[in-house]
Amino acid sequence: MDSPTFETAVRLGPPSAVERDLMERLETRLLLLAARPAPPADLGERVARLAPAVDAEAFVGLAAAHRVVPHAARSLVGLDAVPGDLRDRLRRRAAENARRQLAMAAALGRVLGALGRAGVPALPLKGPALAAALFGDPGQRTSIDLDVLVDPGSLFESFAAVEGEGFVASGKVRELTAAQAAVVAAEFRVHDAAFWHPGLRVSLELHWRPFRDRRLTTLADALTMELALNPTGLAWRDRALSAAEAAYVLVHGAAHGYRRLGWLVDAAGLAERLNEAAWREVHALAAADGVEAAVLLGPALAHRWLGAPLPDALRPRVDSEADRLGRLAGWCLTRTPDRPRTLHPATVALGAALYDRSADRLRHVWRLLTSPASGELAEVDLRPGAVGRARRLAARPARLVRNGARWFTGSR
Numbered sequence: 585m586d587s588p589t590f591e592t593a594v595r596l597g598p599p600s601a602v603e604r605d606l607m608e609r610l611e612t613r614l615l616l617l618a619a620r621p622a623p624p625a626d627l628g629e630r631v632a633r634l635a636p637a638v639d640a641e642a643f644v645g646l647a648a649a650h651r652v653v654p655h656a657a658r659s660l661v662g663l664d665a666v667p668g669d670l671r672d673r674l675r676r677r678a679a680e681n682a683r684r685q686l687a688m689a690a691a692l693g694r695v696l697g698a699l700g701r702a703g704v705p706a707l708p709l710k711g712p713a714l715a716a717a718l719f720g721d722p723g724q725r726t727s728i729d730l731d732v733l734v735d736p737g738s739l740f741e742s743f744a745a746v747e748g749e750g751f752v753a754s755g756k757v758r759e760l761t762a763a764q765a766a767v768v769a770a771e772f773r774v775h776d777a778a779f780w781h782p783g784l785r786v787s788l789e790l791h792w793r794p795f796r797d798r799r800l801t802t803l804a805d806a807l808t809m810e811l812a813l814n815p816t817g818l819a820w821r822d823r824a825l826s827a828a829e830a831a832y833v834l835v836h837g838a839a840h841g842y843r844r845l846g847w848l849v850d851a852a853g854l855a856e857r858l859n860e861a862a863w864r865e866v867h868a869l870a871a872a873d874g875v876e877a878a879v880l881l882g883p884a885l886a887h888r889w890l891g892a893p894l895p896d897a898l899r900p901r902v903d904s905e906a907d908r909l910g911r912l913a914g915w916c917l918t919r920t921p922d923r924p925r926t927l928h929p930a931t932v933a934l935g936a937a938l939y940d941r942s943a944d945r946l947r948h949v950w951r952l953l954t955s956p957a958s959g960e961l962a963e964v965d966l967r968p969g970a971v972g973r974a975r976r977l978a979a980r981p982a983r984l985v986r987n988g989a990r991w992f993t994g995s996r
Contacts, residue, residue, distance in 0.1 A: 596906050603913075610634055610638050610639075611642050611643045614634045615643065615646055615650065615656060615845065617631065617634070617659075618647075618652075618659040619647075619650070619652040620849075621849060621852050621853045621856055622856060627659060631665050635660070635663075635667060636667060640667060641673070651844055653677045653681050653726060654678055654723065656674060657674040681726055685727065688712055688786055692713070692732075693818075694749050695751075695788060696816065698745040698746060698749045699734065699742060699745050699816070700816035702738075702745040703741065704741050705735045705815040705816075706735075706742075706811070707814060707829075708730070709794070709832065710731050711727040712730075712820075717825040718825070718854065718856075719853060722821070729789060730788045731789050734790050734792055736792040743777065743790070749781070750782075750783055753777065753778070754780050765792075767966050767967075767972065771976060775794075776790060799874075802869055802873045803831055803832065803835065803875075806827070807829070826862075827862045833854065834851060834854070834878060834882045835870070838879075841931070842885060848886055848889065848890060851885070855886055855893050855894065858895070863895040874941045875938055876905075876940050877912060877938050879898075884913075885913060915930050915937075935948055954980045955983070957983070957990075
């Protein structure tokens with residue numbers, strides 16, 4: 585069987601139920617092989633054993649769902665062992681993706697330019713900037729929106745700058761003033777403002793807090809420092825990824841349970857790109873905030889499933905945490921929908937287990953159960969000051985009951 589590298593030096597135990605499910609399907613086995621940023625030397629031989637029996641339409645659909653079409657196309661379209669129908673489908677989808685991602689890269693340049701002219705420090709997160717840093721090409725990754733971190737003291741200027749470029753506010757903060765948005769940023773899980781450009785058909789999120797959890801202060805401060813070092817964000821195509829940005833990518837992927845292979849491919853790309861000094865800094869940042877498992881999980885799984893090199897700086901910790909990481913891997917790539925505020929038990933369990941300290945695990949679950957669900961912000965008094973805070977605190981018991989019921993009944 586052509587399996588991921590379950591037998592590699594990092595011992596996370598025997599294949600989990602999730603891994604066995606992955607291996608039962610030929611399309612998934614081929615995708616795990618083709619999505620590797622650094623294909624193995626015997627790629628052609630291994631593809632020849634799998635590709636002829638793969639359903640072309642199902643494979644391309646699976647690659648698109650996991651957002652790894654560019655990587656799969658790079659690995660497969662030039663191999664004679666791949667059936668012509670599959671190569672043609674991949675080639676078309678990869679070309680469509682490249683056109684879309686280059687358009688998004690151009691839109692990112694417009695956004696960063698507008699923010700720079702408004703004097704707002706900005707740092708692009710994920711998206712075309714991450715693709716350029718990891719794979720040397722903004723089109724070699726699939727992003728559905730743009731994410732930009734801005735100075736939390738410049739919300740009004742940020743909103744005005746992007747609206748001046750034709751972006752229209754949407755989502756939870758559509759009707760909020762800058763003062764109300766500041767309250768949301770300080771006290772709720774909402775940490776960004778969503779915008780949509782009807783002409784470009786591009787979604788944009790302006791983040792004023794990089795993490796929903798305010799206790800991740802070391803990581804957040806490190807990203808804020810990157811804002812200071814690159815205040816306009818305009819050199820995003822040529823910037824090397826910092827340790828803080830790498831930690832952000834890994835914490836983000838772990839929090840989502842790597843339910844899309846694209847996030848795991850990012851972890852594999854980081855393993856290829858970052859030097860050992862950067863990895864030591866990544867680990868130190870995460871350990872300081874008590875989320876060491878979140879940054880170990882991605883490189884460990886990328887090594888196990890995608891054959892990526894495991895950084896020497898992380899290997900001792902991965903080996904010593906093998907049992908714990910093996911349990912976390914059982915919650916990854918599940919069929920749990922990747923939706924915001926989904927209080928599915930597996931989602932909550934994974935999120936809590938990523939914390940190194942028991943007190944932080946309890947706080948994480950409490951925050952999930954007492955935060956307003958989607959659409960509830962209009963019911964909350966968003967006025968700043970003591971009166972507004974008192975009303976927000978008084979609303980918690982009702983939210984606890986509602987969210988707790990959603991969690992324990994498994995409703996989505």
